[in-house]
Amino acid sequence: MSGAIDNRWLSFTMGGVDVDTALLRAFVLTAEELHFGRAAERLHLSQQALSKRIARLEALLGVRLFERTNRRVVLSAAGIRLLPPAGDALSQVDAALAVVGTLDGPLTVDVLNEHLPPLRMVHQAIDRDPALRLRVTMGKGGRDVVADLRNGVFDLAFGRAGAIPAPWPADVARAILMLEPVGLLVSADDPLARRDTVTLAELRGVPLWFPGVATPAEWVGYLDELGAEFGVDIDYSGSTMGFEHFVSRIATGVHRATFLGTAMAPPPDDRVRTLGIVGPTPVFPWWAMWRRRVPRHQVHRLLAAMTGDGVPTPAVPDRDRIWLPARDRAYLAEDT
Incomplete structure (x- = not known):
């Protein structure tokens, strides 16, 4: 990709002091990592060069930004105060440069898995915008x-923003794409199959299976939180071994029930049924996430073609009726 800006020197005024963005970026990344070695790797610098940038910024501002010992690095009181506006300032600079930036080749997007909704939505985008x-x-x-x-590795990824540890990385942008209701897949012979919906409380004691081998950690983490909050036990043993095999485990009664995103293509097997879950309805939040150096107009063009109606904001008329992991709910509140 062209347009890399991590080490680009731009100057702007902050509190009456002219500050190079390279110095500010060194501070923000070190504050995120609280480790000079890891921050230096992200900036493609030596630790000595990074330390010099931090020292120069501290000299310009006349304050100490980190407290360093042989064992740990922590933000000073001044560093804690500086971090939020510094991150905002870098975001604005990155966004401004992205407006005029270009990519040498196609936009690389990661859809996580071939059976999940983002791939179908990307196919839809290509149909709507062949260019x-x-x-x-x-x-x-x-x-x-x-x-x-x-x-x-990729320019943009679809997945759970809440799976990324706080604080949110200053160099990554995000936009909520959709909230996918999670349903319950059961055999057509199961007593529950006579119903259209089941409550989360009713799932306590129901043998639930969600194979964890090679399954995206974002989904496993999501279900871990769901199970802990509602007292639902989930068996993570085994592997899907392909979507059809996964569905057949339920259809033939090897396992009684599993979770399934309802925006996925319906299982091609009339031996199973998908029930809605209510009280509340668990929803899997899909975000688009990308480096701020990626031209924003290219991201918006892709998202608009995926949804057909501009960059989407999901309509959630009553958020008390849905369930999200805590961090996802917090990010959703920020983004909508």
Whole structure:
């Protein structure tokens, strides 16, 4: 990708002091990592060069930003105060540069898994906007969204923002794409199959299976929180071994019930039924996440084609009727 800005020197005024963005970026990344070695790797610098940038910024501002010992690095009181406006300032600079930036090749997007809604939505985008230049990857269970974005493995990823540890990385932007209701897949012979919906409380004691081998960690983490909050036990043993095999485990009664995103294509098997879950309805939040260096107009063009109606904001008339993990709910409140 062209347009890399991590080490680009731009100057702006902050509190009456002219500050180079390279110095400010060194501070923000070190504050995120609280480790000079890891921050230096992200900036493609030596630790000595990073330390010099931090020292120069501290000299310009006349304050100490970090307290350092042989064992740990922590933000000083001044550093804590500086971090939020510094992150905002870098976001604005990155956004401004992205407006005029270009990519040398197609936009690489990671859809996580071939059976999940983002791939179908990307196909829809290409149908609506054939001139889109996209390369699709599927990180599946092994991706690290932030690291892979920073390392150029892909330019944009779809997944749970809440799976990324706080604080939110200053160099990554996000936009909520959709809230996918999660349903319950059961055999057509199961007593529950006579119903259209089931409550979360009724799932206590029901043998639930969600194979964890090679399953995206974002889904496992989501169900871990769901199970803990509502007292639902989930068996993570085994692997899907392909979607059809996964569905057949339920259809033939090897396992009684499993969770399924209802925006996925319906299972091609009339031996199973998908029930709605209520009281509340668990929803899986899909965000688009990308490095701020990626031209924003390209991201918006893709998202608009995926939804057909501009960059989407999901309508959630009553948020008390849905369930989200705590961090996802907090990010959703910020973004809508």
